[in-house]
Amino acid sequence: MLGFLGGLLGSFARFLAGLQELTLFSARVFRSCFRGPFYWRDVYEQAYVAGVGSMHLALISAFFAGQALGLQFARQLAETGTVTLLGTLMTIAVVRALGPDLIGLVVAARMASGYTAEIGAMKSANQIDALVAFGTDPIKKLVVPRVLALFVMLPLLVILGDAVALIGGAIMAKYVAHVSLSLYWSQASRAMTFGTILIGVVKPAVFALLISLIGCWKGFTSSGGTRGVGRSTTESVTIVSVMLLITDFMLTRVLFALLRW
């Protein structure tokens, strides 16, 4: 029993130490975002990798998830005779929750692992030390471009994904629920309020910070050669995924309070 408690306390202490380390790392990254030199070419390259590289995954996932959600709603609403509300429900569910969460998780799996593996491998091969030796701040060169790029690209991916998911829902509306497309889209556009759009954009922006900061931080703190990089990569994806879902709930509560909903 004592051993179990000791283990639990040890894990908690490690969690707190990690949280402190991540906070200090994030503070350094944010400071670096406002101080030159700025590596705009790297920002552009990273934006391409994150945006164009993740687009097919995000859109395919969103399209099928939108159809699945539309199918579920159509059946449920048909039972209560309120199937005309499908467009409204789809918009609220997709823009406020499904789009940011689903695409956030898909991009997290791809980008957080990529950031950790890439930076971890560079560290393991002394390339980070080489950057410092050549007078380059590795935070400014490696982390800031990734953070900025994902901060811009993830909300854009989510907006595109939302549109594709709503199209998936529209297919279900027409062929399963037998709701006219004009009704579906007019309901959908009416549900697209300022608050819904705000939630749909703020969430992925915050998720982008989580994914890039945790992914890069795990890369910088990896040790133990290729095996250590592999371990850090797994941890990175796990931490980011869990943090994303926890943050999703907390952010929704905060935004609801701010919007007085």
Next chain:
Amino acid sequence: MIRFDHVHYSIGGRKILEDVSFDVQKGTTKIILGPSGIGKSTALRLILGLVRPDSGDILIDGRSVVKADREELDKIRQEIGMVFQDGALFDSQTVGENVGYWRLENSDQTDDEIEAVVREKLTLVGLDPELIDSMPDELSIGMQRRVAIARALASGHPKIILYDEPTTGLDPNSLELVTDAILRLRNELGMTSIVVTHQLTDALKVGSDYLFLFDRGVQFEGDARALAASDDPKLRQFLDPFRKSLAEAAENFGVGRAGEATRVQTP
């Protein structure tokens, strides 16, 4: 000149170096020998200011690396080229971008001017300048090491080159080419160098004098003749596999300065 002055260094409470002092004279090549994990590479990282000692000082031509602010440290680093273990080339960049990295990031030179410098440095280390557009993974390990040396030479205005195990894992032919490049830089450009290695056979070809790290401190410091003559049991045990090469080197002695072991120190 490089001065390591009573340096203590530890990681997470584990002492790596204790009261380590040595000098490297201008235009000479100091070889740091010792078993793996003894702190040889750490000594180079301390000189470059990548890590800070717990106490003691490291001086480059009288300027302290330890007390230098960021700007001053950048200036000192411009005088030091570092060849990292395994080369540490940026694998997403071409040979040209690797060698010209410092100039691309820190100078106002045009692309043509930088390319000229890159070609010159590649030629200096015995590589074909047409390799400029190749990716590092298209080159042999020996060529990658020489690209790393060219990069160290093209970065800033180096008077000092630090080599971290430059010959480890090389085939005999590549090894010869890398040691030739190290020798040429000292003889033709008057570079001051420190070579960290645990391969004495290669070290004897390029070294002016030798330093043996053991038990967190300097166990021996002296020239090839003194190294061969030393009766220190720890040093003898380390040198045992290289006895034949060492005897030959002592016989052909002349690269370093005359003398005996300048110090035997146990921490």
